[in-house]
Amino acid sequence: MSVITKALIITKRSLADNIYYLKIERPKDFNFFPGQFARLGLSTINASDTVIWRAQTIACGAESEELHFYVVYLKGEKFSDALKKNYAGSAITFDKRAYGYFTLDRFEPKGDLWLFFTGTGIAPYLAMLNNERIWKSFKNISLIGAFREKSQNVYNEQILSKVTSSYKTIYQNRFSYIPIFTREQTDSRCIINNKILDTTIKNKHFEDLLRSGEIENILSLSIANNKSKIMLAGNPQMIMNTRDYLKKLGLQMSRRNNLAQIAVENYW
Known part of the structure; x- marks a missing residue:
């Protein structure tokens, strides 16, 4: 079974000049412990078949029906520029493995x-x-x-x-x-x-x-x-x-x- 899937962005909100709040659908069968991070992937603006990945710590409880993230925007960085072009309803690539031991x-x-x-x-x-x-x-x-x-x-x-x-x-x-x-x-x-x-x-x-x-x-x-x-x-x-x-x-x-x-x- 593939661990790479798609999830819809439910909410994307700018909280500061360099911070986005992101809420996405929680993929089926994705489990994690508080403190772990997930890998989020976005297609580059000029190449839809190229996925840029970033590790993002999950900012919600393990029982949450959606997944919450606080994403730093870095001007000129590929993931950040791709995120700027995505909105609620857009699909994001998601790795269904949870990572990290910061628990x-x-x-x-x-x-x-x-x-x-x-x-x-x-x-x-x-x-x-x-x-x-x-x-x-x-x-x-x-x-x-x-x-x-x-x-x-x-x-x-x-x-x-x-x-x-x-x-x-x-x-x-x-x-x-x-x-x-x-x-x-x-x-x-x-x-x-x-x-x-x-x-x-x-x-x-x-x-x-x-x-x-x-x-x-x-x-x-x-x-x-x-x-x-x-x-x-x-x-x-x-x-x-x-x-x-x-x-x-x-x-x-x-x-x-x-x-x-x-x-x-x-x-x-």
Whole structure:
């Protein structure tokens, strides 16, 4: 049976000058774990028989009837240019195999979970937050994201829906969200244990935030290898710098056959 199929685009919406929200039909028999990614294919503008593929992390729960993605638009890049020409009702090529190991299986289910991301690297966490497993497995969940500017933070509605719907209301007091803006001097509107906090984040890089203790002070939590699980998604340089700093604190990379404290998304 072929693993390559076609799926219709249900919604394509521009959220910022470089971010598209894409909702497509979920192909029959396609299964995945929150945190995994799919391969999407688009025909080039001048050659309909040539498919350009891109790996995109799935941004919805595993039970969703449709598949949701946040797609970065890169001017001059073939996939981006092809996506710009496609609209709701267009067909997209889809690989029915799910990929990646950036899932909660990388950790023992206990302690505090720290979810760091840049930009559209939030996608795997939106999928995970849809599942009750994450809420039952960890004591505190802290979502910490870096954006160039406020216009890039297009996820507030999605984040709030993850922690205010149905069963998740009983876990709200254990969830925090901190957005950081790297190119603007502006306050960050944070959610700290279900309370709104407007604060100025002095440091702009995750490793500096951790080194200074600023982020731990805001959250009233500390990172330690005996109680903390860390996930890193987004910009490769951020992942490398933050991972290296965490390793200096004694945290180790988690492997499928050797569970530890750090997991990184690495399909770049």
